[in-house]
Amino acid sequence: MTLLVCTAVIVTRLRNLFATVMLTGIYSFLGAGWMLLLDAPDVAFTEASVGAGISTVLMLATLALTTHREKRSEKKQWLALLLVVLTGAALVYGTLDMPHYGDPNAPIHTHVAPRYIEESPEEVGVPNIVTAVLASYRGYDTLGETTVIFTAGIAVLLLLRRRRESRRRGAEDPR
Helix, strand or coil, X not given: CHHHHHHHHHHHHCCEHHHHHHHHHHHHHHHHHHXXXXXXXXXXXXXXXXHHHHHHHHHHHHHHHCCCECCCCCCCCHHHHHHHHHHHHHHHHHCCCCCCCXXXXXXXXXXXXXXXXXXXXXXXXXXXXXXXXXXXXXXXXXXXXXXXXXXXXXXXXXXXXXXXXXXHHHHHCCC
């Protein structure tokens, strides 16, 4: 957790965008390791592949199209800082009533998990409980995540296409 915090602080202080991209990849990789320690290998795998993998590659590709240095802002953005602090405080406040990690009396262990273990083979017809939960009970959630990723990919392709077309028009225009 200390490495995550240190990496996040360093990322906010850097002006070299290449170093920032590399450190955000490291941050995602550290986050994946932390999630693995919390016994969430599926989330860790997703974070490692998407956060540290494809996101880093896409940001490096973006840097190839832009500059490598951040332009300094002339004004201080106190409103943005206030908004970030308030959002962080709200998120921390929302976690105060959560059960402790590994608490056997947590609602997930007393209500949801026993139902999935006992009833999912008959309800879904899939012997693997994890597959049954992801494909059936969380099917709409998975479909939503897929839709978001697909939409983001289409948006990136449209933006790159628009930039390429504007370069062609600039090369054809003799003015």
